[in-house]
Amino acid sequence: MSTTIGPDLSTFLEATPDLPAAQQPVWPDPAALESAVAELSTYPPLVFAGECDVLRDRMASAGAGEAFVLQGGDCAETFAGATADNIKNRIKTILQMAAVLTYGASVPVVKVGRMAGQFAKPRSSNSETREDVTLPAYRGDMVNDFEFTPEARHPNPQRLVRAYHASSATLNLVRAFTTGGFADLRHVHDWNRGFVANAANQRYEKLARDIDKAMKFMAACGADFEAMRTTEFFAAHEALILDYERPLTRVDSRTGNLYDTSGHFIWIGERTRDLGGAHLDFVSRIHNPIGVKVSAKAQVDDLLRMIDLVDPERTPGRLTFITRMGAGQVREALAPIVEKVTASGAAVTWICDPMHGNTFESASGYKTRDFEDVVEEVRGFFEVHQGLGTVPGGIHVELTGNDVTECIGGSEKILDADLNKRYETVCDPRLNHQQSLELAFLVAEMLSRD
Numbered sequence: 001m002s003t004t005i006g007p008d009l010s011t012f013l014e015a016t017p018d019l020p021a022a023q024q025p026v027w028p029d030p031a032a033l034e035s036a037v038a039e040l041s042t043y044p045p046l047v048f049a050g051e052c053d054v055l056r057d058r059m060a061s062a063g064a065g066e067a068f069v070l071q072g073g074d075c076a077e078t079f080a081g082a083t084a085d086n087i088k089n090r091i092k093t094i095l096q097m098a099a100v101l102t103y104g105a106s107v108p109v110v111k112v113g114r115m116a117g118q119f120a121k122p123r124s125s126n127s128e129t130r131e132d133v134t135l136p137a138y139r140g141d142m143v144n145d146f147e148f149t150p151e152a153r154h155p156n157p158q159r160l161v162r163a164y165h166a167s168s169a170t171l172n173l174v175r176a177f178t179t180g181g182f183a184d185l186r187h188v189h190d191w192n193r194g195f196v197a198n199a200a201n202q203r204y205e206k207l208a209r210d211i212d213k214a215m216k217f218m219a220a221c222g223a224d225f226e227a228m229r230t231t232e233f234f235a236a237h238e239a240l241i242l243d244y245e246r247p248l249t250r251v252d253s254r255t256g257n258l259y260d261t262s263g264h265f266i267w268i269g270e271r272t273r274d275l276g277g278a279h280l281d282f283v284s285r286i287h288n289p290i291g292v293k294v295s296a297k298a299q300v301d302d303l304l305r306m307i308d309l310v311d312p313e314r315t316p317g318r319l320t321f322i323t324r325m326g327a328g329q330v331r332e333a334l335a336p337i338v339e340k341v342t343a344s345g346a347a348v349t350w351i352c353d354p355m356h357g358n359t360f361e362s363a364s365g366y367k368t369r370d371f372e373d374v375v376e377e378v379r380g381f382f383e384v385h386q387g388l389g390t391v392p393g394g395i396h397v398e399l400t401g402n403d404v405t406e407c408i409g410g411s412e413k414i415l416d417a418d419l420n421k422r423y424e425t426v427c428d429p430r431l432n433h434q435q436s437l438e439l440a441f442l443v444a445e446m447l448s449r450d
């Protein structure tokens, strides 16, 4: 892969028309931006194009019902939060969930972290007001700082460079954990035994016992557990800030194709998926597997045009629709979309994000989600696909491996009054470690019935 801007890449950058790009920061110093972008464009790729191709094949398998995708991680990663413990806890949680889902689905689980690049946020409002002070909204550590002062909220393009380094360090540790023995299926299974040993999680004991039996059966048959000490793991984030994504786009020396090397899988958010906008234009020019968030407001005709733009060849695994309808709307809103997209002959993979349609402000003023709504949206997602004979390909969840109190409900019965105990997110409320595992057990039950 070329690490400098070669002739093909310059042509790409010049050919990119000046389309409107939603949700971009207004960088106050153009010279500082130019210098940060120039610096990024000289840096090595964070991922290799061949790995993106492998993930595209995996997403295709999920679209065909031969794999199940688990995407999970913070709503917004932070520079300060990129510590060994935080990363380890998140990986551990995802691995534990994946083990349970693998059993439930009886197919391989494709593990994808919302990690190593998830440093930018689209916002509903450009500003935030606390008491009588109004400042620019926090847009992710890649742009400005969460602290509520005018200096902190000032967009600083050197943060793009810092985001690259934080992503690089995160990815390095993720690769070490997932290939160095930490991911050993036997450890992961032991951790899950710990989860069901908690009296509050007794309801899941039977499933855990069944997995235990399956492991013993495999061992008795001489299964090669040594080969299960490592696992594939991919990195994903929302491709929001084009001044970060464009300079990390490289020509793959094997094929001459362009890849955004900031992550294996990148997605376009609900607020930036306009057909005439710069974000869809950008992803239509690169070869990574791409996701697009789809809310209940989406128009099917727009989605069909989007498919023509992003996946004109109808390559399985190229395009994933990450639907986020809300528990109350999923059955009604998702069915006609899946039906018409399927009837068009498109080959998209369907994933359920049960978080973003279920956010509300609690009585005590916290932005939260109810665990019950999260589970209910996944249930609706499965029902719709079952009804249409289409494939529910995976889930996309905002989670952390830590014991935060950001979403209410779950077997620990977190209440509104508990939210202030450990509300640590800088953007959306995440499922904590226990809630994430509980979700995995419930989805495994849905999958095994499916």
Ligand SMILES: O=C[C@H](O)[C@H](O)COP(=O)(O)O
Pocket (backbone or CB within 6 Å): 075, 121, 122, 123, 124, 125, 356, 427, 428
């Ligand atoms: O994931 C992100 C949020 O849903 C998005 O940034 C909007 O959040 P806001 O309504 O707090 O701005």
Ligand SMILES: C=C(OP(=O)(O)O)C(=O)O
Pocket (backbone or CB within 6 Å): 075, 122, 238, 268, 269, 270, 271, 293, 294, 324, 356, 428
């Ligand atoms: C902003 C997000 O989602 P959406 O684009 O679906 O609102 C997100 O995934 O954090």
Ligand SMILES: [Mn+2]
Pocket (backbone or CB within 6 Å): 075, 076, 356, 398, 427, 428
């Ligand atoms: Mn979010």
